[in-house]
Amino acid sequence: MEFAFSEARPRITRFECREAQRSGNALTLRYAAVAGDADAYVFAERIEIPGELPDTPVVAGLVRLLSLAASLSYYKAFAPVPFAVPSGLTEVERRFIAELIAGGLGEFAVVNDLAEVLEPEIDAPPLAAVPSGSAGAAPSRALVAVGGGKDSIVSIEALKAAGIDATAFGINPRRPIERTAEVAELALERASRRIDPLLLRLNAEGAPNGHVPVTAINSIIALLAAVAGGHDTVVFSNEASASYGNQRWAGHDINHQWSKSSFFEGLLRESVPEGSPEYVSFLRPLTELRIARAFARHTAYHRVFTSCNRAFTMSAASDASWCGECPKCRFVSLILAPFLPREELLAIFGGRDLFAEPEQREGYLELLGVDGLFKPFECVGEPDECRVALELIRERDDWDGHPFLQDPAVQAVGASTVERESVFAWRENEHFLSTRLEEVARAI
Numbered sequence: 001m002e003f004a005f006s007e008a009r010p011r012i013t014r015f016e017c018r019e020a021q022r023s024g025n026a027l028t029l030r031y032a033a034v035a036g037d038a039d040a041y042v043f044a045e046r047i048e049i050p051g052e053l054p055d056t057p058v059v060a061g062l063v064r065l066l067s068l069a070a071s072l073s074y075y076k077a078f079a080p081v082p083f084a085v086p087s088g089l090t091e092v093e094r095r096f097i098a099e100l101i102a103g104g105l106g107e108f109a110v111v112n113d114l115a116e117v118l119e120p121e122i123d124a125p126p127l128a129a130v131p132s133g134s135a136g137a138a139p140s141r142a143l144v145a146v147g148g149g150k151d152s153i154v155s156i157e158a159l160k161a162a163g164i165d166a167t168a169f170g171i172n173p174r175r176p177i178e179r180t181a182e183v184a185e186l187a188l189e190r191a192s193r194r195i196d197p198l199l200l201r202l203n204a205e206g207a208p209n210g211h212v213p214v215t216a217i218n219s220i221i222a223l224l225a226a227v228a229g230g231h232d233t234v235v236f237s238n239e240a241s242a243s244y245g246n247q248r249w250a251g252h253d254i255n256h257q258w259s260k261s262s263f264f265e266g267l268l269r270e271s272v273p274e275g276s277p278e279y280v281s282f283l284r285p286l287t288e289l290r291i292a293r294a295f296a297r298h299t300a301y302h303r304v305f306t307s308c309n310r311a312f313t314m315s316a317a318s319d320a321s322w323c324g325e326c327p328k329c330r331f332v333s334l335i336l337a338p339f340l341p342r343e344e345l346l347a348i349f350g351g352r353d354l355f356a357e358p359e360q361r362e363g364y365l366e367l368l369g370v371d372g373l374f375k376p377f378e379c380v381g382e383p384d385e386c387r388v389a390l391e392l393i394r395e396r397d398d399w400d401g402h403p404f405l406q407d408p409a410v411q412a413v414g415a416s417t418v419e420r421e422s423v424f425a426w427r428e429n430e431h432f433l434s435t436r437l438e439e440v441a442r443a444i
Helices: 056-076 091-104 106-111 150-163 175-184 197-204 214-229 262-271 288-295 326-334 342-348 357-367 383-394 419-421 435-442
Strands: 016-017 021-023 027-036 038-048 141-145 165-171 186-193 233-236 248-249 253-256 279-281
Touching: 016 056, 038 056, 038 197, 038 383, 056 091, 056 214, 056 326, 091 106, 091 262, 106 141, 106 248, 106 253, 141 150, 141 214, 150 175, 150 288, 165 175, 165 197, 175 186, 186 214, 214 262, 262 279, 262 383, 288 326, 288 383, 326 342, 326 357, 326 383, 383 419
Parallel strands: 141 165, 141 233, 165 186, 233 279
Antiparallel strands: 016 027, 021 027, 027 038, 038 186, 248 253
């Protein structure tokens, strides 16, 4: 059935996450928005996994988690309504989706002023428990998620140097991902995800829209790809800074990077079926600034990578790189500037000096944590990292006398000796690394 998303639309009384269907390596995730006793909107999302998925309890359990994670793209269009799973949930699955909504839709709730979304009513018959949880094994064949940015590049190069067998992995890979794999000389396994076009139409017609925990979805797709490809470990490159939130709102800590946080990593590790590949964030004990210092040495990637999320929107060109106008572009320029010659940094951004552009000033002050300004809703590091980066830039001769550094508001920002030591320190007890992976990560 089709309806215009307007005041005349059906009154949705619940959202249903229904049983997924699998045919070979193709998955169809099914959802419905229900009005009374009738389906008002029905959705089918299609995902293709590289390789062949075996018919095992591990695959079945991961597909159930994927159905729950991907559901939020559709649920948010009707929230807040009860979230129903007619086939039932185990206690582990129930906690997983409850935490996913409360944490992963935090930014969505703020932007749309829908605090009630963060305390969902979950309607699902109880199912018997099944064994779950990661074993903490050391890797022998790692599937490394590649987003095209600096973090996954640092992971890849560290794993390669340690002699760990690594394969790159991307979902709907754009050119920066493909080029990263080419420079790394790694095979690239490709998965595809196709959102139901009906959702995009409803968004265009005014349905509530906003950020969802994409990394949660991508993580489970990667775990399925690892099963199909015979990999024992899935490596993501989420770092310590991802656990630092943006603001406190309606009694909740709101974190744009919630599904990149240490909390989510632990939640997923506890929720996967027993026997799943190991899931770990390799850079978890490191800050963005320490990672940037390491990335600066990998010059072969400097014309290849992009961390600008606008380059990965569905409407962006396949070869899109840096927009030069968003918080992520400003953040990357700020944390790389201490470790690269000025001309090399400008070359990464197509010759643009973002610090010299007046319209960027407020954005940089946000990153620096100037009083009254929130950390932007983007994948950026902590304010103390940015302040230390600024101090390090001041010490470089090639930035001496730059107008940005002469700005009174910027001059008022400083970093203590303790902060300088802290942002390069190893974050003990904040990771799930095996002994072997910890040894490799400490060398970064």
